Amino acid sequence: MKTSLLRDRRLLPYVLIAPALVILAVFYLYPIGYNAVLSVFSWDLRGPMTFVGFGNFAELFTDPDFGKVVQNTLVYMGMEVSLVMIFGLILALFLNRQGWLSEFLQGVSFAPNVIALVSVSLIFVWLMDDDIGLFNQMLGAIGVEPVGWLSDTDVALFSLVLVSVWKSVGLNALIILSALQSIPGYLFEAADLDNASAWTRFRKITIPMISPTLFFLVLVNVIGSFQAFDTINVMTQGGPQSSTNTLIFSVYREGFEYYRVGYAAAIAVVLMVLVGLITVLYFRAFQKRVHYR
Amino acid sequence: MTTTIAPPAPPASAKNSRQSGDGNSPPSPPTLRGVTPRVGATLWKVVRVIARIVISLALVLVFAGPFYWMVLTAFQTASEALSIPPQFWVDSLRWDNFVAAFDRVNFGHFALNSAIVTGGTLLGQFLIIVPAAYAFARFQFKGRDVLFGVVLATMMIPGQLIFLPVFAMYAKMGLLNTHLSLILPFIASGFGIFLLRQTFMRVPDSLIEAARLDHASEFTIIRRIMLPLAKPTIVTIGLITFIGTWNNYFFPLVWTTTDAVRTLPVAIPRLEALDEIAPTIVMAGNMLLVVPILIVFLLARRHIISAFTYTGVK
Numbered sequence: 001m002k003t004s005l006l007r008d009r010r011l012l013p014y015v016l017i018a019p020a021l022v023i024l025a026v027f028y029l030y031p032i033g034y035n036a037v038l039s040v041f042s043w044d045l046r047g048p049m050t051f052v053g054f055g056n057f058a059e060l061f062t063d064p065d066f067g068k069v070v071q072n073t074l075v076y077m078g079m080e081v082s083l084v085m086i087f088g089l090i091l092a093l094f095l096n097r098q099g100w101l102s103e104f105l106q107g108v109s110f111a112p113n114v115i116a117l118v119s120v121s122l123i124f125v126w127l128m129d130d131d132i133g134l135f136n137q138m139l140g141a142i143g144v145e146p147v148g149w150l151s152d153t154d155v156a157l158f159s160l161v162l163v164s165v166w167k168s169v170g171l172n173a174l175i176i177l178s179a180l181q182s183i184p185g186y187l188f189e190a191a192d193l194d195n196a197s198a199w200t201r202f203r204k205i206t207i208p209m210i211s212p213t214l215f216f217l218v219l220v221n222v223i224g225s226f227q228a229f230d231t232i233n234v235m236t237q238g239g240p241q242s243s244t245n246t247l248i249f250s251v252y253r254e255g256f257e258y259y260r261v262g263y264a265a266a267i268a269v270v271l272m273v274l275v276g277l278i279t280v281l282y283f284r285a286f287q288k289r290v291h292y293r
Numbered sequence: 294m295t296t297t298i299a300p301p302a303p304p305a306s307a308k309n310s311r312q313s314g315d316g317n318s319p320p321s322p323p324t325l326r327g328v329t330p331r332v333g334a335t336l337w338k339v340v341r342v343i344a345r346i347v348i349s350l351a352l353v354l355v356f357a358g359p360f361y362w363m364v365l366t367a368f369q370t371a372s373e374a375l376s377i378p379p380q381f382w383v384d385s386l387r388w389d390n391f392v393a394a395f396d397r398v399n400f401g402h403f404a405l406n407s408a409i410v411t412g413g414t415l416l417g418q419f420l421i422i423v424p425a426a427y428a429f430a431r432f433q434f435k436g437r438d439v440l441f442g443v444v445l446a447t448m449m450i451p452g453q454l455i456f457l458p459v460f461a462m463y464a465k466m467g468l469l470n471t472h473l474s475l476i477l478p479f480i481a482s483g484f485g486i487f488l489l490r491q492t493f494m495r496v497p498d499s500l501i502e503a504a505r506l507d508h509a510s511e512f513t514i515i516r517r518i519m520l521p522l523a524k525p526t527i528v529t530i531g532l533i534t535f536i537g538t539w540n541n542y543f544f545p546l547v548w549t550t551t552d553a554v555r556t557l558p559v560a561i562p563r564l565e566a567l568d569e570i571a572p573t574i575v576m577a578g579n580m581l582l583v584v585p586i587l588i589v590f591l592l593a594r595r596h597i598i599s600a601f602t603y604t605g606v607k
Contacts, residue, residue: 012511013437016428020421021440023481028447031458038458045464094348105349107594108356114590114597115360116540118558119583122565123363126572134362137379170356174602227453230542234562248453255457256547264457272454279449 032272038265045259056266065242066250070270072157073246077225079161084221085214087165088172095173096180106177109170117167121234124163125150128235150236153243160231160244168224172217179213180206222278226271247271363583366576367391374571390577397567397574398560400581407556410475410545411538417480418534419527426486427515430493431501441490448483456547463548470553475545479538485530492526493519529600532593539586557582 039056043049060066091109095102112120127134128149136146149159183206191201207214229248232238238245238253245253247267255264366374367390368383394400428434429441459478460469468474496519504514520527542558549555564578590597 009432010434013428013432013434016424016432017440020425020481020486021443023421023477024444024447024483027459027478027481028450028452028455029443031455031462032450034458034462035455038461045461091352094352101345101349105352106598108353110598110601111360111587111590112356113601114536114540114586115583116542116558116586118540118542118562119363119579120359122562122572122575122579123359126366126576127359127362132375132571134379137377141378166355166359171601174598178602223449223451227451229453233542233546251457252547255460261457261461268454268457275451275454 035265035268035272038262039269041262041265043261045261049262052262056263057269059263060266060270065245066267068242069245069247069250072242072244073226073248073274076157076161076228076246077222079158080164080225080228081218081221083161083165084169084172085218087169088176088217089214091169091173092176092180095177106170106174110174111170112167113171115167117230118234120163120167121231124159124166125235128159151240153241156236156240156244160228160235163231163235164225164228168221172221175217176210176213179210183209219278219281223275226275247274360583360587363576363579366571366573367580369571369573371569371571371573374573390573391580393567393574394564394578394581398564398578400557400560400578402552403555403557403560404581406472406545406554407539407558409472410554410556411535413472413476414479414538415531415534417476418482418485418530421480422482422485422489422530423515423520423527425481426489426493427511427519429486430490444483444486446483448487452478453543456544460548470549470551472554474548475554475556478544479534482530482534485534488530489523489526492523496522528596529603532597532600535589536586536597 040051040053041049042052042055095106095109128136130136130146130148130151133149135149139146148155150156187205187209188201191205196204226246227248228246229252232244232246232249233252236244238249248271251264251268251271253264254260254267365381365383368386368388369380370387370389373380373383425444429437429444463469463474500518501514504518509517540558541556545554545556545559549559552560561575561578561582564575565572567574
């Protein structure tokens with residue numbers, strides 16, 4: 001009786017975790033390997049698969065457009081992450097007080113985060129319309145030339161960044177805010193005794209104390225930026241002239257519009273390597289954060 | 294409830310929060326004597342209050358403005374939407390755009406799919422992650438830490454990077470265009486297991502020992518002790534999953550080839566084709582996607598915000 005119970009208790013945990021592990025293995029671990037396999041084949045989703053070795057990669061790295069796509073991806077990342085962090089921090093500082101007004105503004109600035117990015121994209125396509133959009137109408141009212149938000153090759157990528165920042169800045173601000181509010185009050189009391197200026201207190205106490213959170217958010221936002229798809233697909237389709245074509249969008253387009261699955265998989269491998277590098281950092285940040293708490 | 298996982302509570306004293314590294318409210322410098330500094334301080338205070346009001350209004354405009362514009366356009370005729378200067382109000386609520394949207398897109402079909410996929414994901418996730426989190430939290434077994442490491446590692450793999458091989462897998466297994474294909478990958482959420490495990494670990498050993506003495510089965514322990522104590526965490530995970538799944542556009546788009554199981558977010562952008570000059574019908578359709586989530590948000594605002602800010606993910 002007792003031994004069978006013991007044996008049960010030894011097996012039981014494996015039974016309990018098995019379904020979760022099987023699904024994670026099938027849908028996360030195996031596909032990484034399978035994607036690598038696909039990347040050395042030529043395949044149109046229907047016909048037979050032909051082995052092409054590193055042909056897809058050779059084509060990829062000789063394609064002049066691919067450099068542009070990588071550049072777009074990195075520029076998007078740089079702009080998105082820095083704007084979200086800067087505005088997130090400013091907003092958090094502004095919201096850092098008690099009272100109904102702050103509470104209300106927290107809700108308002110967070111609201112875009114629960115809305116589908118597709119919906120947000122559709123709204124901004126309308127706001128950013130060249131001729132009839134509200135943005136250009138308002139600019140016109142104060143005598144500024146209309147901006148080709150989504151039609152100017154120099155501006156379109158930035159417009160997508162703006163939409164993404166608008167959607168996620170509230171979330172980032174509130175995460176920073178909770179870090180701000182967990183700074184022990186005695187640190188500031190000590191600074192007050194030393195007659196430290198507001199700027200000194202900010203630089204010497206606030207920033208160091210919330211730096212684990214900031215570091216963590218930067219990495220989360222970097223990884224998130226690589227996955228930006230909805231805005232691109234709804235607002236620009238990678239245009240004008242590929243100026244908003246990113247790695248993830250290329251994978252989609254090559255795979256599902258041109259049916260070049262092997263080639264798309266090769267792009268995905270490049271993207272995975274990029275994200276993998278950052279994942280290492282992310283892991284460290286995560287450990288650090290848990291430790292910090 | 295000691296086992297609740299919640300974001301760090303703000304310090305209770307008002308003094309703390311006033312002083313929490315906020316550049317906007319420097320403490321008034323200690324003045325030893327004199328009346329003039331006091332007048333200056335009062336003036337400074339007035340300026341600050343006015344600045345606060347202006348900034349607050351600007352924030353409301355920036356974050357709520359686009360939603361207002363969507364609602365406004367949805368009730369306008371094309372010519373009203375196009376008018377220069379822009380109209381910021383409608384004289385009467387016209388439902389034509391909604392009727393047009395309903396005429397062309399079978400919203401019932403897509404909304405049902407959204408409900409099935411969202412409900413299925415929530416239910417499946419509950420059934421999968423509760424036992425897994427319980428085992429990781431409460432059992433000593435060989436390979437536990439390695440396996441938990443694997444679970445954590447999958448959290449770092451953005452699902453969007455592996456849609457292509459998964460699509461190929463589905464094609465071979467004949468799973469394309471099934472609700473299951475949009476549910477299965479998301480029910481073993483590594484993040485959910487991680488969060489729930491932490492909660493389970495905080496349940497006092499004495500409670501479980503007492504239950505074991507009463508010969509309670511593991512199932513009973515989970516149902517009677519673990520789940521009630523972990524309720525806030527489960528609600529947190531559920532809210533995040535609900536919002537993420539309901540809003541998802543990418544996977545229903547790329548893992549399907551027909552409309553059979555596609556969801557609302559895939560259907561709405563199609564309305565763009567109906568609008569010739571101004572996106573009045575798109576905005577009407579868009580409201581159908583936005584308003585339910587906004588209502589949920591208004592009802593459970595505090596809980597949603599604390600769920601998302603605790604996790605810091607997505």
